[in-house]
Amino acid sequence: MIDLVDVSKTFHTAKGEVRALDHVSLRVEPGEIFGIVGQSGAGKSTLIRTVNALEKPDSGTVVVAGRTISELRGRELREARRSAGMIFQHFNLLSSRTATGNVELALEIAGVGRGARRARAAEIIDLVGLSDRAGAYPAQLSGGQKQRVGIARALADSPDVLLSDEATSALDPETTRSVLDLIRRLSRELGLTVLLITHEMDVIKRICDSAALMENGRILEHGPMEQLLTTPGSRLAAELFQLGELPPARGTRIVDVTFTRQTSSEPVIARLAREHGLDVAILGAAIETIHGGTQTGRTRLEIPGTGTQVDTALTYLRSQGLFVEVVR
Numbered sequence: 001m002i003d004l005v006d007v008s009k010t011f012h013t014a015k016g017e018v019r020a021l022d023h024v025s026l027r028v029e030p031g032e033i034f035g036i037v038g039q040s041g042a043g044k045s046t047l048i049r050t051v052n053a054l055e056k057p058d059s060g061t062v063v064v065a066g067r068t069i070s071e072l073r074g075r076e077l078r079e080a081r082r083s084a085g086m087i088f089q090h091f092n093l094l095s096s097r098t099a100t101g102n103v104e105l106a107l108e109i110a111g112v113g114r115g116a117r118r119a120r121a122a123e124i125i126d127l128v129g130l131s132d133r134a135g136a137y138p139a140q141l142s143g144g145q146k147q148r149v150g151i152a153r154a155l156a157d158s159p160d161v162l163l164s165d166e167a168t169s170a171l172d173p174e175t176t177r178s179v180l181d182l183i184r185r186l187s188r189e190l191g192l193t194v195l196l197i198t199h200e201m202d203v204i205k206r207i208c209d210s211a212a213l214m215e216n217g218r219i220l221e222h223g224p225m226e227q228l229l230t231t232p233g234s235r236l237a238a239e240l241f242q243l244g245e246l247p248p249a250r251g252t253r254i255v256d257v258t259f260t261r262q263t264s265s266e267p268v269i270a271r272l273a274r275e276h277g278l279d280v281a282i283l284g285a286a287i288e289t290i291h292g293g294t295q296t297g298r299t300r301l302e303i304p305g306t307g308t309q310v311d312t313a314l315t316y317l318r319s320q321g322l323f324v325e326v327v328r
C-alpha cells in the first residue's frame with residue numbers, strides 16, 4: 001500500500017546540510033499498522049511528509065495506493081493526496097467549528113455536496129464514538145475526544161491510508177490506550193492501512209503489526225513485530241523487553257530467551273535445572289502484550305557450567321521452540 005524505494009532528502013540550512021532521509025526503503029502492506037519509532041531528529045516527520053507529498057524527496061520514489069506520488073504534480077497530486085488522511089499531536093481542529101463542522105469542512109474541501117457531507121459526517125462521528133458530542137466545539141472537548149474528531153476528519157473522505165504524527169503524545173496514558181484501540185479497531189473494520197510515527201515504544205507494542213527503528217535519517221531495522229523480537233541483536237526488541245544491566249563477568253554464560261504465544265519459559269527453565277543439573281539463575285524477565293493480544297516475553301538467564309554443559313542447555317532450550325540469544 002505504501003512503498004518507499006531508496007528515498008533521500010537533504011535540507012540545506014544556515015548551519016550546513018542535514019540529511020533527514022538517507023536511502024530509506026520501506027514497504028507497508030495493505031491493512032497493516034506500521035510504526036516508526038526514533039529519537040527527535042531521526043527523520044520520522046520528514047518520512048511521513050513524503051508519503052502525503054508535503055515533502056518532495058531529492059531522490060527515490062514514494063508509491064501510495066498504486067500511485068507514484070513523488071512524481072505527480074498539480075491536479076493529479078491533489079487527487080492522489082486524498083488517498084491519505086492525517087492526524088496530528090495537537091489535533092489541528094478549527095476552534096470555530098463543532099466536531100461535526102470540522103469533519104464537514106474536510107468533505108467541503110474535497111468537493112462533496114452539502115447533503116452527502118452531512119450524512120457522511122454523522123456516520124463517521126458515530127464510528128469514532130462521538131455521536132453525543134457532535135455539536136460540541138473543540139474547547140468543550142477533552143484531549144481524547146478532540147483526537148477522535150481528528151480521526152473522523154482524517155477518515156471522512158474514505159482514504160486508503162491513515163498517517164499519524166505523534167497522535168497520542170499529548171494525551172495521558174489511559175486516553176492514549178483508548179485512542180490507539182480505536183485506531184486499531186478502525187484499521188480492522190475499514191481495512192485501513194496505518195503508518196504512524198512516535199517516540200513511544202508503548203505505542204508500537206500496543207497496536208503495531210510491524211515497526212521500524214530510525215536514526216540519523218536511516219532505517220536501522222524493520223519487520224513484523226514477532227520477527228523483530230526474534231532477530232538477534234534487535235534494538236527494538238531490547239527496548240521492548242527492558243532486562244536491565246548485565247552483571248559483572250564471572251565465568252558464566254548469559255542468554256536471553258524469548259517466548260511467544262504457546263511457548264512459556266517457566267516449565268522449560270525448571271526442567272533445564274532439574275534434568276541438566278544446572279544451577280540456572282533468572283536475572284530478569286519481562287512480559288508484554290503486543291499488537292492487541294499476543295503475549296510475548298523475554299527472560300534473561302545466567303547459566304554456569306562447562307562449555308559442553310552450556311551448549312547442551314542451549315540446544316535443549318531451542319528444541320523447546322524458544323528463541324535463544326547468547327548475550328555474553
Ligand SMILES: Nc1ncnc2c1ncn2[C@@H]1O[C@H](COP(=O)(O)OP(=O)(O)OP(=O)(O)O)[C@@H](O)[C@H]1O
Nearest residue numbers: 011013018020038039040041042043044045046047
Ligand atoms: N524544513 C526543514 N528545514 C531544515 N531542516 C529540517 C527541516 N525539516 C526537518 N529538518 C531537519 O531534518 C532532521 C529530521 O527532522 P524530522 O523532523 O524529520 O525528525 P523527527 O524524527 O520527526 O523528529 P521530531 O520527533 O523532533 O519531529 C532534523 O535534523 C531536522 O532539524
